[in-house]
Amino acid sequence: MNIIVFGQIADITGTNSLTLENIGDTNQLVEQLTSAYPALSTAKYAIAVDKKIIKENTALNNNNTIALLPPFSGG
């Protein structure tokens, strides 16, 4: 699955896009990303699965595109 990250989340991961395989759901994805990038644990972001913002744990397959969107304060 393709994971696209925005704003300061990309500063943490060092890239705009990551590829991971065989992750069951969004909770597991967050867990895996946080252990790879500990700074994510204090970051705030919304999660989108296939361009739909989700609020509950959501099942994933390798064809999904997941986006992590942090809030922006600038104006």
Next chain:
Amino acid sequence: MPEISQRYNRQILLPEFGEAGQQKLLQAKVLVIGAGGLGCPVLQYLAAAGVGTIGIVDDDVVSLSNLHRQVLYSTNDVGLPKVERATAVLKNLNPGIEIVPYNLRLTNQNALDIIGDFDIVVDGTDNFSTRYMVNDACVLLNKPLVYGAISKFEGQVAVFNCTQNTIEKPVNYRDLFPNPPAEDEVMNCAEAGVLGVLPGIIGSMQANETIKLITGIGQPLIDRLFSYNALNNLTYDFLLTTSEEATSHIPKDTVAFMNTDYDLACSTNSSIEIDAAEFNALLSNKYITVIDVREEGEKPVITEFPHLHIPFAQLKESAHALNTEVIITFCQSGGRSLKAAKLLFDTVGPAKKIYSLRGGIINWKNIQANK
């Protein structure tokens, strides 16, 4: 040809827009909150297009570092109130419309009265406490909110609190981000930097969405979040839905709203502390002062980045000489520097951003060594 038909001729020519669209614009009342990077292009295009009444809220003055992106202002305007300068420029651009200046800071006490007088609100604010307050006020007053926000090279646009039918509950900002981050968890333009043209693009999109809402043409970004990256030109369009969690965070009524402390919600005591990664990110900013508050002779001696050495006991008398917007303190393990940051905040804050390096310089050196 009368002046009005001539001035707006090129948009009246559009069959979708026409005389009817122009009349709707002239009768509309739009409030633009924040006359900065986003607010300037929003104001300029709405005034040019003939939005009949435009309110402007801002309590800031023009500074030299605004001019690369805040295109309503000139070098001669530095030091003058933004609202005053914007009003003068817009009246000159279009004398046929009314500009209502509010040279004040929007608060939970005045927001409902001010917003209540307008049909549509445009969010061009630069901080989370005002963004959440404006969102909640628009939900309570049932006003459409044209949202825009930027960070470095990226921008977001959405139309909140607006539905195309009366059955569905409209989506608001809290459906995307239910709670504000602490103000220091996310850097603003002053700390992170911003490409000057980016707010021009995002603000122009907000003006476009506003004009679409007023005239009823096209498909505004209702229930959608648009995201733009100026570096690679990638755009994304995310679908938003309402959530129970969002509703639970919005004050129940106007009394509850006026009792909600939006500043407090964004600035917890712990938020004054930053970790090594945030510290490193801030080091790339030239306009910061880093201060070692340890006593003379304490080791390790730091040569990795430029900094001042002001022991804690002498900090108070030196505080007013610190002239950067961002100040970071550090010590051995993070205790004294937190006290120092609080002392600085009490002495020169809250106009400045003041941080303490969590875990101190020992922890920072360990993290650098393990990279």
